[in-house]
Every structure is written in C-alpha cells, then in structure tokens.
Amino acid sequence: MVTAEAGRAPALTPSARSVTLERLLPGYPAPRYWRRVPATGQHYLDLGAGDPVLFLHGNPSWSYAWRKLLHGLSPHARCLAPDLPGFGLSRHLRPACGVPDPYQAQLDHLDGLYRHLVEDGQAPQQGWTLVLHDWGGPLGIAWALRHPGIVARLVICNTMAFPWPAAYRLPFYLRWIRDHSILAGVVHLTNAFARTAVHAGVHHPLRAAERRAYLRPHARRADRRAITDAVRAIPRDTSDPVWRLLEPSSPGTGLSSLPMLIGWGMRDPVFTPVLLEEWIRRYPHAVIRRFPDAGHFVMEDASGELAGHIRDFLQGPP
Template identity: 75%
Template sequence: MRRSAVLDRTMPGYPAPCHWRRVPATGQHYLDAGAGDPVLFPHGNPSWSYVWRKLVAQLSPHVRCLVPDLPGFGLSRHLRAASAPAALYRTRLDHLDALHRHLVGDRGLPERGWTFVVHDWGGPLGIAWSLRQPGVMARLVVCNTVAFPWPAGFRLPFSLRCIRDSTLVADAVHLTNGFARAAVRIGVHHRLPAAERRAFLRPFARRAERRAVTDAVRAIPRDTTDPAWKLLEPTRPGTGPESVPLLIGWGMRDPVFTPLVLAEWARRYPHAVIHRFPDAGHFVMEDAADEFGARVRDFLRGPPCP
C-alpha cells in the first residue's frame, strides 16, 4: 500500500496503515509487519511503537514483527486517570495477555516460540509477562533496561527521582511535557531530525494524552523491597532469561541505564552475548540502528533453546 504524503511528513519511517491493528477486547494499537516467527517489541517510557520503526524495517523481511503501544501510549487508548503503581503494572500485563490471546486466536500465530525485544520499561514488563505465560518466550533481546532490583551502587538520576518522589514536580512535568521533550534529545547521542522528534512527541501533544508518561515514572521501584520486583521472580525454575538464548545490545552513553546495570546483566546471565555500542545513548535502536539491527537479525537465525 502506498504511504500517504501526510504520514511521511508526520511520522517519517513509520509503517503504513496496512500494518496497523487493534486488539478488539482492549482497543490496544499494535503494528503487524512481516511473516515468519513472531517477534514482540515492548517499548519503554516516554516512547511508543515509533521507536522500533528502523528495526521493523530491517527485520520484517525475515520475521513477523508485532509492536504494541502500551496502554496510554502512542496510538493506544489513553488512560483517564493515574493508577497506583501495582494497578499500573497489572493493567499493562493484562493488556499483553489480551494481545497474545488475540494474536493466537484471531490472527493464527503460534502460542509459543516468540522472540522478545525489550527496552526501558518494556524490559520488566515483557519479562514479567513471559513469567506469567511460561514457554511463550524462546529468545530474548535486551537493550538498555532492567529486570532485577537495582544493583548495588546504582542511583537513579536526580531528575527522575524528583518526578517520582514529588507530586509538585510530576505535575509540572506533566503540564509542560518536559520528560518526553528531554528524552528525545538526551536519550540519543546522534541528534534526531526535527521531523522524527516531532513524531516521537505527537501522541503526547495534549495534556490529557500524556498521563501515562508521568505515571510510569512515578511507578519506578525505589529499592529492593519494592513489590514490583516480585513480578520478576520466576514461579518455577527454568522460566526466566537464564533459560533462553539472550542477546544484549547496550548504548554505553545512556544516562539512566549505565554500564553498572549492564554489568549486572552479565553477572546474572553469563550465557548472554553482549554487544556494546560506545556511541549510542539510551535509544540504542536509533543511534546504532544498522549495526544493532544486523546483530538481531543474525541472532534470530540461530536455533531457539529446546
């Protein structure tokens, strides 16, 4: 299908509407591009499915790319009110449940044998959901995220702590869209073109449509006792990241997920294949799109864990 001039101008590089879908039960928007083994791309905060557009373009000739917008983000329905952190996590996991049921039951995808490509907030959500649905995940690709309590010595940046811990600061950031505006500049080492920055910010243009951004920051776990970490504890052995082939692509200039977090991934999962990108920031899929995409493509050609 020919892309419209409006789409090319407002969301450059984003797949055409022929790839847009919605989950009937929830209204959640997702992209469905390519054919072959399913690959799920949960995004982080304050991004949406647009952040995966370059990888989708590289990988969709080889695999089936399934790229959801989490509730309240992107083209999915926006949340009407802030939720308590526990309810927030449950809502997102429930939406992933609904997406999986829809893709298996209505779209004919296999129930198991999926690859997960996770980033930022999509890391703990995707892995928590895989533990909720053991056997679905057959491979895992990790980029600049966490799936375990913060390692010793880690300290969340001051700006994020202020948003998380101060209602006054959170309200000001929500009013100005300050977090998303800063992320599209600080999160990359190589400056994004103006049209792509605008596309990133488009879903958060109105105040009523950006509540999920602030809520996600407010839900960042504080310490090892935070109940959110319980979601990342396997209910039985052999169901976590240690049980599947694991590729890590890490932007080394990330001001949030620092090399200290990467070192903890390496310590916990010594079987992981790690690629460090010294000139990439938080959005490694932007700064190192070509090389990272090639690494993921080659990884997907390997055999899954039995």
C-alpha cells in the same frame, strides 16, 4: 493530523494520505500495517511473516521508536510492535484515583494482545522472541515469567529487570519526579520529560520531524498521563512489590535457559554500564553487543548494526 484518539490520518486520497503520514511520522510503517485489539483498542504494528518477534517500548516513547528495526527485520520475521496502553496510538489508561499499578494493568493488556494474535491473528502459541527496551524490559520479563514456554528468545536493549545494584544511582531528575507530586504535575503539564528524552536519549541528534513524531501522540495534556505515572512507579528499593513480578513462579521456570542477546548503548545517562554489568553477571550465557556511540535509544543511534545482530540471533539455534 494523526491523533492518539483516532489513530489514523484524515480522510484523504491514498497518495495524499501517504505524503501526509510521511510528513507527520517520517519512517513509520504505512497504515496497512496498523492493527487494533478489538477488546481493548490497543494499537500495534504487524509487519512481515514467520516466527513472531514482539517489540516492547519504554517511557516516554511508543512504537515509532522501533521503525528502523522493523524495516530491517520484517523480511526475516513477523514483527509485532504494540503501543502500550496510554502511549502512542493506543487508548489511554484512566485510573480511578492516585498513582495506579501500571505494571499489572500493562501485563493484563499484554495478555489480551497475545490472545488476540493467537486466536485471530494466526500467531503460534510458542516460539516468540521479545525485544525489550526501557520500561518494556520489566514488563516483558514479567510477562515471560507469567507464561512459561511462550518465549523462546530475549533481546535486551538498555533496560532492567532486577533490583537496582548497590553501585547504581537513579538520576536525580527521575527521583524528583517520582517522589514529588507537585514536580510530577509540572512535568505532566509541560511534557518536559518527553521533550527532554528526544534530545538527551540519543547521541546522534534526531531530525526535527522525528522529534515531533515522538511527541505528537502526547501533545495534549489528557494524552500523557501514562508518561508521568510510569516515572512515579519506578521502584525505590528491594521491598517494592514490582520485584515480585520478576521472580520465577516455580523452580525451573526462570530465564537462564533462554538464548539472550544484549545490545547496549553505552552513552545512556539512565541505564548506565553498571546495569549492563549486572545483566552479564546474572546471565553469563548472553551474547553482548556494546555500542560505544549509542545513547538510551540504541535503536536510533545503532539501528543498522543492531538490526543485523538481531537478525543473526533469530536465525541461530534456539
């Protein structure tokens, strides 16, 4: 069995290992594409060659969510898909007490991943594309603002990176988990948030084996703390300090000049069309692709179309 601690299959013959992996993680890239950052133990996938494209997943998913896009785009670019610390096959963040600041911790790990890829992985220092989903959105945008000049393009998929618009209302179940420690404890104990997401997050149902693959790294209670912490860290209002991470450090270092593609699942119960309209208002130059029959996991429901749009976007002018 693949575990979050080991990050690999049991000792088997190559053919048996391949069959076992496909059964446990259907569609996931083979272990020859698996890597770890030596300094942190962060797990990531590395497929293809060319300009780097960094895929940042959200909560409660992991790099498994990108598998279809990775297969479609790796012939055209170097696709890098980390498991954020605490998710998937990466080592788990262990806060000393209370609710941590996961944003700063994740940004520090992104710094470590970038240094490793540039210094040891022969990746270029500039010309990166970020593909961002859910919680990966504010992390990726904050990281891009933290390091002006590295990111050349942005692909936005059902996420946010600005204070909630006045017309938006966070779903009640997320507010309840965020604001009530007892309920958060129950959700952590039962893994209810992740179990619900693999059903409610798609319009076209996943196969049972795919749902199990999403949940597998977080089967043990000790390995799902980051899921609950991420919900409890959802910003409440404009005074939340996380928004300061999403402000340009100085004039001229914002994102308005970067080419941007927005691929949006219109059936998302959390990242609703209200948030898409705010993206459009803030970045009127963005290329918009709406997917009427896609839910929160737009990379699942509209993988073929989305991969084609991203491929064309990557091959367009910078």
